[in-house]
């Protein structure tokens with residue numbers, strides 16, 4: 424079956440000029456920022472109004488007209504609206520309320536670099552996003568409008584990456600790296616490509632979701648030029664896959680850029696197996712591999728948007744077996760304080776006896792798997808001679 428993706432119809436209340444609607448710089452310039460901007464388009468509920476007065480400058484508010492057009496104008500419980508609209512609930516203390524839930528400050532050897540795993544590191548090239556998601560992990564970092572195309576922090580970050588020969592992968596993050604214009608982005612990409620040991624560049628971005636017009640032919644060509652570049656999108660709800668978004672993803676996929684999606688499980692937005700399934704299937708159809716389904720981090724003011732671990736596991740369990748493995752995202756929780764990600768897989772094991780383990784499969788089949796005896800599995804692989812041969816063939820250094 425051929426899936427359809429409908430274009431959005433902008434409303435006058437967004438002051439949308441049809442000639443400019445498809446121009447990404449118009450979308451970011453015309454972002455809704457103040458309560459007045461939001462009131463022109465949305466009928467605000469009392470807790471939403473309170474969000475504007477109470478939050479002050481702590482948590483930034485911003486939304487492209489395009490993304491605003493995707494939300495209900497009248498219904499505060501609308502899933503897209505819950506992502507973009509500030510709420511008085513963000514002021515509540517919450518169960519954990521951590522300003523830096525991932526302990527990123529501790530894992531930051533120089534400003535703008537977060538290096539927690541041996542072979543890959545995050546490079547926060549800008550703190551700007553064109554929509555500030557209410558559940559954001561880096562609420563205290565994002566939104567101070569410090570883009571970083573050049574300057575001493577940039578040079579320090581770059582020389583840190585240069586000095587770590589074990590790094591193979593740099594993940595551009597933020598903020599949203601694609602809020603940078605093509606010029607600054609080109610400089611970042613070519614600077615990274617000038618570092619010998621960096622093999623893979625990942626670009627983590629929500630622009631295909633909140634401002635798909637950012638994906639211009641020029642941007643696609645720029646990313647392609649620096650291949651291998653992996654584009655990590657951040658769709659949370661099937662409704663975000665509009666005609667505009669589908670065209671952006673198709674342009675990226677046609678250029679040979681591998682596409683992966685990371686979603687966050689959010690209360691009242693997508694915490695139902697049918698929603699995750701619809702999102703994943705539509706993404707897969709557009710050649711985007713669903714990669715992670717993140718447990719929402721306990722950053723401040725996010726309790727109303729978080730799910731419980733039990734809720735998340737239940738959703739994943741229900742999808743297991745029913746959803747193509749290609750479309751199945753990995754459920755993962757970031758261990759607070761810099762513990763890294765922990766994968767949460769459903770447990771199918773029901774008993775163990777000797778070398779046998781008993782499993783009950785997704786649809787109820789019960790059976791044993793018996794491992795071979797110690798004497799057979801203890802045949803060591805001669806790693807050294809294998810690596811020696813490979814080095815002789817390829818000339819690779821140890």
Ligand SMILES: *Cc1c(COP(=O)(O)O)cnc(C)c1O
Nearest residue numbers: 537538539540543544545594764
């Ligand atoms: C999530 C994350 C990564 C990437 O992890 P993958 O499992 O490879 O996607 C890298 N660095 C940091 C600090 C992270 O939080």
Ligand code: SF4
Nearest residue numbers: 552555556559598629
């Ligand atoms: S796009 Fe990412 S970094 Fe920006 S506000 Fe949303 S979650 Fe935070």
